[in-house]
Amino acid sequence: GEDVEQSLFLSVREGDSSVINCTYTDSSSTYLYWYKQEPGAGLQLLTYIFSNMDMKQDQRLTVLLNKKDKHLSLRIADTQTGDSAIYFCAETIYSSASKIIFGSGTRLSIRP
Amino acid sequence: AAGVIQSPRHLIKEKRETATLKCYPIPRHDTVYWYQQGPGQDPQFLISFYEKMQSDKGSIPDRFSAQQFSDYHSELNMSSLELGDSALYFCASSFNRDFEQYFGPGTRLTVT
Numbered sequence: 001g002e003d004v005e006q007s008l009f010l011s012v013r014e015g016d017s018s019v020i021n022c023t024y025t026d027s028s029s030t031y032l033y034w035y036k037q038e039p040g041a042g043l044q045l046l047t048y049i050f051s052n053m054d055m056k057q058d059q060r061l062t063v064l065l066n067k068k069d070k071h072l073s074l075r076i077a078d079t080q081t082g083d084s085a086i087y088f089c090a091e092t093i094y095s096s097a098s099k100i101i102f103g104s105g106t107r108l109s110i111r112p
Numbered sequence: 113a114a115g116v117i118q119s120p121r122h123l124i125k126e127k128r129e130t131a132t133l134k135c136y137p138i139p140r141h142d143t144v145y146w147y148q149q150g151p152g153q154d155p156q157f158l159i160s161f162y163e164k165m166q167s168d169k170g171s172i173p174d175r176f177s178a179q180q181f182s183d184y185h186s187e188l189n190m191s192s193l194e195l196g197d198s199a200l201y202f203c204a205s206s207f208n209r210d211f212e213q214y215f216g217p218g219t220r221l222t223v224t
Contacts, residue, residue: 031211043155043202043215088154098209099145099168102154 004103006089011109018076020106022089025070032065033100034074035088043088046074081110114139116205116216124222125193133188133219137205143167144186145213146178147202155202161186162209193223 003025012018024032033048049056049063049072056063062075076083089103117136125131137144143162147155148171157170161180172178175193180186190197200220204213 035215042217043204045212045214048211092211098143098206098211098213099157099160099170100147100155100204100213101157104154 004089004091004101006087006103006106008104009107009109011111012079013111014079014081016079018074018079018083018108020074020076020087020089020108022072022074022103023070024072024089024091024103026091026093026101027070028093031092032063032072033088033090033092034061034063035090035102036085037088037105038085046087076108079108079110084108084110116203116214118201118203118216118219120219121217122220122222124224126224127193127195129193129223131190131193131221133190133201133203133221135186135188135203135205135216137184137186137203138214141205141207141214142184143206143209144180144184145204145206146172146186146188147204147215149200149202149218150196151199158188167209190221195223197221198223 006022034046036044060077064073086105086107088105090100092098092100119134145160146158149155158172160168164180176190178188200218202218204215206213
């Protein structure tokens, strides 16, 4: 079935690295995403990774994919106050016309 | 760059009324997706259209209907509104059902 799970909260100190974790159950997932949502705002696509990749780096963001354990993580280096938001892990299965299945979201808060 | 446009941004309706939400995809995008995000919840897929035909259907109530028009904009029609329909409704668009979906800012519907 389709299920994406994340921890609900994460608190980190400004300047430290944040690591947000996600697990998914559907082994036929084709693409895995990280979306960012600030309070009252829309969904911003941060990055995505194909299921045949292990890692993707984009500036301060590093995505790691462990296909065996169906585990996805997002690392944000040098976390800033502007990174405070809810981060959604999501997956899509191409055969389903690319509808996106979202996790419950992790609320990232930054301590001074 | 042009983004997905949704209107209205905010809508207040009473129970049993009807509402129409509009979505204008990014130019040249032919695929539109609708998602519903309840308070404190993750976005849930409702329905999608590709080249003016319904391509996938999720947890969309029978009271809701949607269509995609010849100019690729889409409308979500909601009838017999219930308090539980209060949510943020997102539209996303992509080209040829591509995995890169770009989300609009959302329409916040409040049913009183």
